[in-house]
Amino acid sequence: METRRNWFTYIYLTFFGIFVCYSLFGGILNIGVSTKYPFLWYGGILLAMGGLWLISNSAAIILSHFDIYRFRLRSRIPGIIAEAVIIAALILAAGAVRIWIIRYLPVQPQSDFQTYYNVADLLAKGTLKRDGAGYCDYISQFPHVIGYPYILSLIFKVFGASVTTGLYFNLVVSLLSVFFVNRIARLVCGRAAGVLAMVLAAFWPSQVLFINQMASEPLFTCLSLLCIWITAYLFSPSSSARDIRIFVLNILLGIMLAIAGGVRPVSVVLLIAIIVCTITYKAGNAEASNTKAGLIKTCMARGWIRAIFLLAGFLICSQLISGATARAIDRKLPDTTVSFGYNLMVGLNVEAKGAWNEQDAKFLNDRFIETGSAVEAHKASLEQALKRIKEDPEGIANLLFQKYALLWANDDYGSYWNLLFMEQQHNLTPERKEFINSVAIWNNIYYIICVYMSLIAGIFLWFRKRAGTVHILILYFVGIAFLHMVVESQSRYHYSILPVFAILAAVGAAEIFRFHRHREEQSCGSQSEAAGPEHENRSIGEQLSKKQEPGIEESKAPVFTGEDKNTVAGNRFDxxxxxxxxxxxxxxxxxxxxxxxxxxxxxxxx
Missing domain, CATH: 1.20.5 (Single alpha-helices involved in coiled-coils or other helix-helix interfaces)
Incomplete structure (x- = not known):
């Protein structure tokens, strides 16, 4: 398939560059604030970034000069086995680290996390309406609150209701997320990039520390990455011949996005990102002009038709979820036109810096008690939010940029919630506190390096003529960043974007290698068809996934390290x-x- 870029592509790539640079600037300043020698940290981080750039380019030059990327095994089996062993080892190692955190840093659910657990327990017992009237009122105001507990209740019915069961469920979905990161990066940039992205995601410090919380973020992230993986397959050239499968997958993708939206409403941002890139889909010339193609194949060759089926699956499933939620709590739910009223009101609270606060929570609760309606309570909150904009537009404008820095300038949410809850529960020993604080420092360095490599990926994408799965990741980040500049925000709300940074960091490393490989071929006077205009603007993963179809002329692709499943090899000439x-x-x-x-x-x- 082929996705052409347009003027909008340059707009969101520009915003991506601005946002990432702002994150780097804020992150570098933030990391030295609490240290004795802050400028030593500033200089050290800058030197580390420069060193990473030199090392990456030097390694790429060496690999390109000695044509290591042209090495090919005679059989695909050893490469497949080696990749499977690496993936299994990384998943086992990631699981072991997370299990150790669950046992070494025990935390009982509090705040929203306790609400999730209690609702899941009541759902598993089938007594939510009878014993959880207060929770039903709360869910009527925030319908997504029931999403994670409902799925968790299914696990409770099988393994029993306990905090340990919930934590190990989060462990499983977080490991699935690590696997999905590998699959996505592999489709986009090849095997090596897939392994690199997987390593970054598997041992991301803040996500590892957060595994002992009964939070909805791991499940939502897993569902989001599954949707991105399906999209990456739909965007791969080899998928165009399988018309029935593509038809089904587009509908399934919409359904999965709706389920993710039932856990956290921000999945609509990912939906928009996928639709924006899907409507620019164009089939290859031979595929689009094939008059003998069936009706489904002809329809699936057009991006806007794919987007319609995707959106239909999303809307139908969303309506079914809303109806089931209303029946489960026996309350009327607010529609989408006003359901964001409270979040907008909180997000525009200058004094609270756009975070949750008692004042706004009391306002919503009072309006709900007065009217007995979640719809009216959200309408009143929306009016209050608009009033704040009119009264202090300059303060609101300043708040937007302040909120961005608070959300993206550090990655402290894992250490923050552990320190807060363990201190309140009186099990924060000096050893545990020292361990969490030390992890927090190196975690922010880890975060800055990955954001820096993501910026490099964005720079390379600026010069590509075609869009693809990577552009969905860019749009997803930009959309989340804009959204939380306006609505309620706190540091853990960027949890689901961290795997995106892991993938983009791997893309950045792959693009550095690709750049030097292309320069080496040009300097050697190579006439390799990898330098052709069509091949040049396709990502490495898309080059590898191209597969010849009957009646379609296939351009020759260069040989890369290992063998791809779609590469035709071993043909003999008679x-x-x-x-x-x-x-x-x-x-x-x-x-x-x-x-x-x-x-x-x-x-x-x-």
Whole structure:
């Protein structure tokens, strides 16, 4: 398939560059604030970034110069086995680290996390309406609150209701997220990038520390990455021939996005990002002009039709989820036109810096008690939010940028919630406190490096003529960043974007290698077709996934490290057959044919 960029592409790439630079600037300043020698940290981080750039480019130059990327095993099996072993080892290691955190840093659910657990317990027992009237009122105001507990209640019915069960469920979905990161990066940039992205996601410090919280973020992130993986497959060239599967997957993608929206409403940002890139879909010339193609294949060759089926699956499933939620709590739910009223009011509270606060929570609760309606309570909150904009527009404008810095300038949410809850529960020993604080420092360095590599990926994407899965990741981040500049925000709300940074960091490393490989081919006077205009603007993963279809001429792709499942290899050329059919003419044709004929005659005589 092919996705053309347009003027909007340059707009969101520009915002991506601005946002990421702002994150780097804020992150570097933030990391030295609480240290004795802050400027030593500032200089150290800048030197580390410069060193990473030099090392990455030096490694790429060496690999390109010695043509290591052209190495190919005779059989695909060893490469497949090696990749599977690496993936399994990384998942086991990531699981072991998370299990250790759950056991070494025990935390009981509090705040929103306790609400999730209690609602899940009531749902598992089937007594939510009878014993949880207060929770039903709360869910009527915030319908997504029931999403994670409902799925958790299904686990409770099988394994029993306990905090340990919930934490190990989060452990499983977080490991699935690590696997999905590998699959996405592999489709986009190849095996090596897939492994690199997986390593970054598997051992991301803040996500590892957060595993002992009964939070909805791990499940939402897992569902979001699954949706991105499906989209990456739909965007791969090899998928275009499987028309029925593509039809089903587009509807399934919409359903999965709706389920993710039932856990956290921000999935609508990912939906918009996918639709924006999908409507620019264009089938290859041969595919689009094939008059013998069936109706489904013809429809699936057009991006806007794909987007319609995707959106239909999302809307239908969303309505079913809303109806089921209303029946489960026996309350009327607010519609989408006013359901964001409270979050907007909180997000525009200058004094609270756009975070949750008692004042706004009391305002919503009072309006709900007065009217008995979540719809009216959200309407009143929306009016209050608009009033704040009119009264202090300059303060609101300042707040927007302040909120961005608070959300993206550090990655402290894992250490913050652990320190807060463990201190309140009186199990924060000096050893645990020292461990959490030390992890927090190195975690922010880890975060800054990955954001820096993501910026490099964005710079390379600026010069590509075609869009793809990576552009969905860019749009997803930009959309989340804009959204939380306006609505309620806190540091853990960027949890689901961290795997995106891991993938983009791997893309940045892959693009550095690709750049030097291309320069090496040009300097050597290579006429490799990898330098062709169509091949040049396709990502490495899309190059590898291209597969020839009947009636479609396939361009030759360069050889990369290992073997891709879609690469056609091992074909033998039959010289005699080609000469007899007139496909090949050489000066020794007659002698060649004569020799073969004489040999056949001798064999027949014998």
């Amino acid at each position: 010289m005699l057959d080609a000469i007899q059919k007139g496909h090949v003419t050489v000066t020794v044709t007659e002698a060649y044919l004569k020799e073969k004929e004489e040999k056949l005659k001798e064999d027949n005589k014998e």
